[in-house]
Amino acid sequence: MNVSLFIPCLVDQFFPSVGINLVKILRKAGVSVDYPRAQTCCGQPAFNSGYHEEAIQLARRFLEVFGEAETIVSPSGSCTSMVKVFYPEILQDPDLRRQLREVTGRTYEFSDFLVNVMGIKDLGATFPHRVTYHDACHLFRELGVHRAPRELIRHVRAIELVEMENSDACCGFGGTFSVKFPEISTAMAQDKSAAILKTEAEYVVANDSSCLMQIGGYLSRQGLPIKPLHLADLLGENL
């Protein structure tokens, strides 16, 4: 099977290790990987801010870039849901919609892909640490993925997974929401951090770099020692 990587712009620019580790993981899973280099951004920042015109242009581009791909895999629940859930809301052109239906059927968030498509739960990673898992909103509620990442974590050797209270409560990121309403966004990060602290975990794991940026940014400003960790980094670094 060939997988085309769909790497969010945030990962590309700020957290490239997530993409690199995803490549490692997919190769380990026995699939060949390619990276359509013409890709940029799925358009979510524009869409979420109400700029549908701009978002539609980027949705069209996505279809151009990934139209021929056999399978599309992304290390982000948020960008995956942009394609699978929100593109259908803004693309009106019947031809594009038909094309979109085909493409979205082959687009997956990576934990969902590994567990539910490939049937792989154990990649052979070892990580002797206590971790807790944050359910990113889009992955959890738009895509309904919450078992797969936990399966992958549980199969890591020597790891201890401790659930936090309200793991599906929003971290407060929400794109531009985080800078438009900094007090509310920070209050949400504060409560999320309190829930994480209670678990006494060393790492907080999630499948979206944006949530981790928010949670990690707050934790480090508070001088708290818990480290944010993308699931792809957890699995890929420790193979």
Added chain:
Amino acid sequence: MNRTPSQFKILASENVADRRLRRTFQSATSHALGQRAQSVQLVPEWEDLRERAHRIKEEAVENLDFYLEKLEASVIRRGGRVFWARDASEASSYVVDLCRRLQASTVVKSKSMAAEEIGLTDALEAAGVEPVETDLGEFIIQVAGETPSHIIAPALHMTRQQIGSLFHEKFGIPYTDVPAELCAFARQRLRREFLSARLGISGVNFAAADTGTIAIVENEGNARLCTSLPRVHLAIMGLEKVIPRFSDLPLFLRLLARSSTGQRQTSYVSMISGPRREGEWDGPEEFHLVLLDNGRSDILADPRVRRSLYCIRCGACLNTCPIYQRVGGHSYGSVYSGPIGSVLTPLFQGLEVAKDLPFASSLCGSCSNICPVKIDLHHQLLWLREKLVSGRATPWQERLAMSLFAAGMKDPALYRMGSALLRLLLRVSGRTDRPFTVPGWSPTRDFPALAATSFKQWWEDNRQPGEGP
């Protein structure tokens, strides 16, 4: 206490900093959510019920004119009167005129969001009629001169100690914060009013078009008294409260009670079909039903936000909303708060006045997830954002930034160039490892540094032979 939706940013930042208020809201909402979760768990077919309710609401809203006329005919057939109110002032004038005709100096009123929406109590007071709120929560905030902070629990923002002090100050009774004692006091005080009022005003939870029956759910019995003791009963409802059939009612009653308070059923469910008929020995002599438009037709006209009319005002989306939990109901500057408030207020009062509300959401989707009639609330917010943008209501700097963003992202060469240029600039200015300072973000959170090598660059350097392109 005249708050407006345009003050959301200010009010919200004040309220989120108020630790006592935040604790009050967070503990009240998490209690309500717990109760709800427990009672929903007992209904394995819950998701089917939601789906069915969504379909029925869809049927009602898509054929609103038909069902409203049917409702009108049914009510008239049963001896009731129907008044179509285009807006708040038409509705209020109708009620005031009725009071004049009845020479009513006081009216007893049970809880009604529609009445709150049109400021009915203010209109009555201005006309010299004393409106007596008989729902305990409404009574408390009326005494306090406040507005509701939650559509189900209007006095949610107050602790029982605050209520104890309020009653002590306003009524001169000995201080107590025992809920049962406070309640007993209010009950006794209100009993007199029930017996003397000539007009009782209620809201409507559901109105069945085929039988002309209105259903009112409550837990205190005050709505039952408001609708049965006074000589005349007037009920006011938003146009969207109509349901096609009386037989749809049980479904909605189940969903509403469990979603709002976690009860299997509320203590009282009153079903009223017209005034007292010949041979009956109690009930009001006249029954009036006010059908309130007040902007609903405009919502109906826009298919993208039409689903907001499915709302049954259960309050669950408020309870589950991480924003509402932290800023409380008053921040929204309108009687409707939380996610449904952020959708309805801009639609009712105008996007200009409430332009922050559609953005006051992290789009976490827990509102849509909990809504018993499956309104896609966060998608509705996204449509409102789009309306604001296409109405050119966003700042020019943002518009410019967005077109630049789209231009850069549309062109992979430009994207790559920008990414390289940024890194070059950082290197030249010796700031490679330093995190960015982002306004709004950086005061409370660290922002990551740009990676030395982007993933794109890494791929170019490391892709294995045969891996394309």
